[in-house]
Amino acid sequence: MVKILKCDDCASIVQLLAKGDGKTCSEHMLEFPIQTEGEKSPKHKPVVEIDGNDITVKVGEAAHPMDDDHYIQFVLVESNCEQYIKHFKPGDAPEATFTINCTKDMTVLAFCNQHGLWSAE
Numbered sequence: 001m002v003k004i005l006k007c008d009d010c011a012s013i014v015q016l017l018a019k020g021d022g023k024t025c026s027e028h029m030l031e032f033p034i035q036t037e038g039e040k041s042p043k044h045k046p047v048v049e050i051d052g053n054d055i056t057v058k059v060g061e062a063a064h065p066m067d068d069d070h071y072i073q074f075v076l077v078e079s080n081c082e083q084y085i086k087h088f089k090p091g092d093a094p095e096a097t098f099t100i101n102c103t104k105d106m107t108v109l110a111f112c113n114q115h116g117l118w119s120a121e
């Protein structure tokens, strides 16, 4: 499962690619909880459309704002041993289409700079 963390020292957002012993960074690397429900869900929970091997992800049912101070920073799709990521900037449409090799065991995540990590489940 994908793990997205935030460094409490420098505010960088990183993905855990391989687990270490955690002795040096567990104090300042905080894992983002993956959210799926709640009052902010309609504008954050990714909506996934699958057409063959094309995966289109829109954030969310009602389009999320893409303002300078509040926007979706990235969408990530993980399927078996592959990952696809699209990064966004303010003003972009919060949606992405990926052509992937396998649609089994997919995890689809969206990250809002103010409201954290959201999963399509």
Ligand SMILES: [Fe+2]
Residues within 6 Å of the ligand: 044, 064, 070, 071, 112, 113, 114, 115
């Ligand atoms: Fe948000």
